[in-house]
Amino acid sequence: MSANVPVLEGRDLTKYFWVKQGRGPLARRVPVHAVDRVSVRLDAGKVTALVGESGAGKTTVARLLARIIKPDKGDVLLAGRPAPSGRPRSYAAQVQMVFQDPFASLNPVHQVRHHLVRPLQIHHMANGNVDAAVADLLRRVALKPPGNFTGKFPHELSGGQRQRVAIARALAVRPRVLIADEPVSMLDVSIRLGVLNLLADLRDKEQLALLYVTHDIASARYLADTIVVMYAGQLVETAPSASLTDKPAHPYTQLLLSAAPDPDRAQPPHLEGRGAPPSLSAPPSGCRFHPRCPFAMDICKRQVPPSIALDTNHIAACWLHVDPAERQANENGQVLTAGQPLDNESKKR
Secondary structure (H helix, E strand, O other): OOOOOOOEEEEEEEEEEEEEEOOHHHOEEEEEEEEEEEEEEEOOOOEEEEEOOOOOOHHHHHHHHOOOOOOOEEEEEEOOEEOOOOOOHHHHOOEEEEOOOHHHHOOOOOOHHHHHHHHHHHOOOOOOOHHHHHHHHHHHOOOOOHHHOOOOOHHHOOHHHHHHHHHHHHHOOOOOEEEEEOOOOOOOHHHHHHHHHHHHHHHHHHOOEEEEEEOOHHHHHHHOOEEEEEEOOEEEEEEEHHHHHHOOOOHHHHHHHHHOOOOOOOOOHHHOOOOOOOOOOOOOOOOOOOOOOOOOOHHHHHOOOOEEEEEOOEEEEOHHHOOHHHHHHHHOOOOOOOOOOOOHHHHHO
16 A cells, blocks of 8 residues: 555545424424534554544544444545445454443443453454463553453453553454544543553554544644644644644634643633534534634635645635635635635535
8 A cells, every 4th residue: 555545534524413403293304514524534653633622523523434324425435445335344354443431332241351352253363362362452452461351340440441451452353543532531630641652552563543532632732643623513724733733723723722721821812702612403604613713704704714725734724824815806706715716505605
């Protein structure tokens, strides 16, 4: 596989969930715009962090990439080729997911050994020596000595140990991609660093492509090579982690950074008390962040902002970074920032 081809890629992923609104005969089904034209790529030996508030659509993107749910539009590519429909065993062997709650993802009536033996047997990975394979998996996630853990039930483990078992179970099939959905959010602060360091070791030693889903932009900077910021189901900024946190280009990214604990940084006054995320069953027109944005302009309320390349691999979807003359031309319906005529769909926005 070419070095330029991502191990896993989602292109223009769109997902709606239909919910009932109202009661009785007047009730109607309306779409919740959970994910709207989101593109993300995962490269071997790299960690990509997907960051945003609760309800931003991060977990939905993770489940779309894992093929747990099917996109309404868009494509998932594995090694540059369209992923098979559904989630066949061949796909599950290459793309594994670690869920947020390790206690809920482990069967409470089975011992650790059973949780690790099961995927080894299903995917024929034990090579005839199941106990040795189980011990190796536990050592890979720093649960030593393995004999102290194989006979334990999930309730006998700490939160961090349970999450390590969940990671070991995912590693049992030797995947190329590991999708970790808020893997440390339910753990004690004192043990979160250990799990993050474990994920970093898997990236470096085993060249896994990792997607780290989190609402904590500080931990994303610590672990990730690239940070992708989502807001209300859409991508608003993508950049290398240091570049994004040092020079955030989108007002929403600035808001996330201002919320991260930092005793040496004063809260920017223009970001205080800026409201809450919108309802995704009736998202705002134009830029979805404009009702909370201190820099919102008239065009922000009417047109979806284009994605602007600000630097190498640094992209932000914000009208602030469009040349004023081009911005005026866009508002008049003449041209896009890329120099192409506005199509009818864009004019409607």
